[in-house]
Amino acid sequence: MDTRNRNRAIFWTILLSLLVPVLMAACGGSDDGPGSLTVYSGRSETLVGPLMQRFEEATDITVSVKYAGTPQLAATLLEEGGNTPADVFFAQDPGGLSAVSGLLVPLPASTLGMVPEWASSPTGVWVGVSGRARTVVYNTERLTPDDLPADMAGFTDPKWKGRIGWAPSNASFQTMVTAMRSMWGEAKTLQWLKDIQANNPSVYPKNTPIVAATAAGEIDVGFVNHYYLHRFLAEEGDSFTARNYHPNAGGPGAIVMVSGVGILSASDNKDNAQRFVDFLLSEPSQQYFVSETFEYPLSAGIPVAKGVTPLSEVNNPDLSSADLADLEGTQTLLREAGIIP
Amino acid sequence: MSISSLTAAGLRSLTGGANTPPAVIWAPAVAVGAVLLLPLVYLVVRTFDSGGEVWDLLFRQRVAAILGRTILLVVTVTGASVMLALPLAWLTTRTDLPFRRAWVVLSALPLVIPSYVAGFIVIAALGPRGMLQQALDGPFGIDRLPDIHGFAGALLTLTFLSFPYVVLTVRAALLRIDPSLEESSRGLGHNNWTTFFSVTLPLLRPGIAAGGLLVALYALSDFGAVSLLRYETFTWAIFVQYESALDRTLGAGLSLSLVVLALAIVGLEVYSRGRARYYSSSSSASRPPSIVPLGRWRWPALAFCATVVAFSLAAPMSVLVYWAARGISAGEPLNLVWEAVRNSVYISALAAVAAVIAALPVAVLSVRYPGVLSGFLERLSYVGFALPGIAIALALVFFGANYAPAIYQTTGLLLLAYVVLFLSPALGAVRTSLLQINPRIEEAARGLGNSPLRAFSSVTLPVARPGIMAGAALVFLLVMKELPATLILSPTGFNTLATSIWSAASEAFFARAALPALLLIAASAVPLSFLMLRERR
16 A cells, blocks of 8 residues: 555656646746747758857847748748737748738838848848759769750650659749749740659659759759758768759749748837848858858858859849749649649 | 536437436546547638638549548558557567567657658668668669659558557557456367457457557558658648648648548447457456467567567668768767757656546546447547648647637647647557456445545556556657647747757758657657556566
8 A cells, every 4th residue: 555655646746747847838928028039930940040049149139939841830820810929930932921921011121122122022021031043953973964954944855754853842843833934924834834744753742852862863853942952962972963953044943032031010029020130131140041051142242152053153034022922823823734732 | 407407418318328427527528529629620710711612622633533542551551550560469468479578669669750750761771772772783783673652662651650559559458358268268178379369359359440540540641751752642732732832721621621531430440349348247356368488489479570670660770870970970060959858758748648637538438438429529539630730730829829828839738739639549548448347346346435536546547557558658659759730839949859850851961860860769768668667567
């Protein structure tokens, strides 16, 4: 009987010690003080965690960050509406920001003016902080840049049958299709999608496995963003058997997109939020994007990282952010072509 | 007629009519049911607030094809998991197999490998030009292996990730079978094989069905593995809506269709369970079952266990170790994320306790007072398990942010999400063990003047302990790797091992993902071993 009582006492002690922090958390509420900031980050902690720390050190503002996928956070913000605890939304792509643009406040002209016009929201509610180029990643044992077509239209040739990888549910891919619709029109874009589909491409959920599969020789080319390759190069060295190719005739396959940031209108910390946005556009942060995430700087004249094609050599078509905004029309087209469900 | 007698009459009609469950049982069970209803309410609201266009999109040919592929995968993964798990469970409970407990712990651990990590590993190791091909290229000149993507890869990955569900539930059932039933079979001249097939196996039916159901629903709800292995299932289609389209309407509509599919699978399980009785009617005290000496079968048995563990645990761990080593030799910093380890273990332990507490009243209701109410609650619990985590998470965001801001983004709401997601594994295990307890023992305890609650806690609970422990262990392992709800609902800045792995792997930093993944397996092994060591011999 004694051991049983002791066991019971141990059980309750453990249970209570587990529960106390929960109750404290539930009663304590959030630390919504003047010295705090809540960020929803669709960019992962691996990539931007150090930037958050630098901001805290530079300003004495305590940052709490919720990291998750950009689309999931956008959906969360839409469900939360005016009750969101977030002050800032830091998104991987403009699609996520556009989806919640109704929940964002306009940014001051001084902030928007720090980046080129194509790199901020058509309505001024978000601003781009780093640039990422669409690219074609190719296997260097099978192909040289000379074997690759001058623009994306060339991949409809039947000789590419079974050799292409793509991620049609990925937001960046869909932005490229939006660019196609702006530059080529609906009919030609739909035909391109159907022709590529006829070439039996391998479908991936995102860019990373495409780059890995290209280097392994499972596919010969993949439609991706430029920086994934450089992460593989950093981990596996120069012997990695894949490189990027920017279609030299330009067109939709050479667009440069942005990751961006916006301030929630429900925020009661807008001053801190504004300081955070300006911090991301400052030269040290821009340098961080260049050297740590292999992206393009948008606000400062900094050279890109070693191995990354300079923006001046990417034949970036002249498109505004408004030209790239209609994600819904693109998804309708992708459904029509039977590419996404 | 007073309100209380009306309530009693209503409850009687909902619970089979014979006897009314006491309030200490039905009140908490109904409360649990209310929480479980939240995601469904949310999905209905989201689906219907935009008018009819959803249905046009839902009933297209492509959806029918996806449905066919999903059913094929669910059926094959479940079958393969049962084939792997039955011998493992029997060998580790009923024979003199060496290192029995070690095999149990090792065979349960694949449960904690996040499915997207498993997907990356399978492709890296078995892909057309993966590690296996590299190894075979030299000696045999094999330039390309058959493509692992598609059905074969999805079946392989999901089977090795989910067969432990069946091992755990069947073991719990084996440990609770009254040995006198098997002994009388042997006494009647049947040998071990005939006894197994004519007595033990039929008695195991609820255990197999409970585990098989979890495997089926897991296969139904998985996104990580099927998307990386490029096998397009229903859940894949749902994620595409949330992932690219931000289309919450279509995502919700597809999720509701998934609920219907899940309910059909649950219906099959309930049907297979039948109306049989699974407890012994004798009053003999429960004794440990007799141990079958393996004799010369010992080596094949050991080889079988070793092969399963090699494929499901050792191989993936080797790939992780390789990634970690390659990264470290390339100068990658060694980030041992102790805070994430602590958070993971803490929240998983808490969730295991919460899920078991929530499961108990529902399980008692379903075993002792079966009726409309218990059937409804049980089916509802499986809906939570079958739905993609993102749908559950958004439902709780919707209710939490707008109607319960005090607990929004606190550990409390996160725990609620885990209970919704993982009540059914706990319920299945607890229910199975309660089924094997003769209700007359409880009645006797009450006849001696004990209150129902006291009779339950002093008679039923101790006997049901293996099942309760198995349920808690399952929930613990599942929460350790849970990702979508953890990302969205946890308090800001609350990092777990699963979120650390995701953060690195999604950006192609495999070396950085490998270390927390190994820590996840190690941190899960410790409590699991502890549980197994305490198990009665």
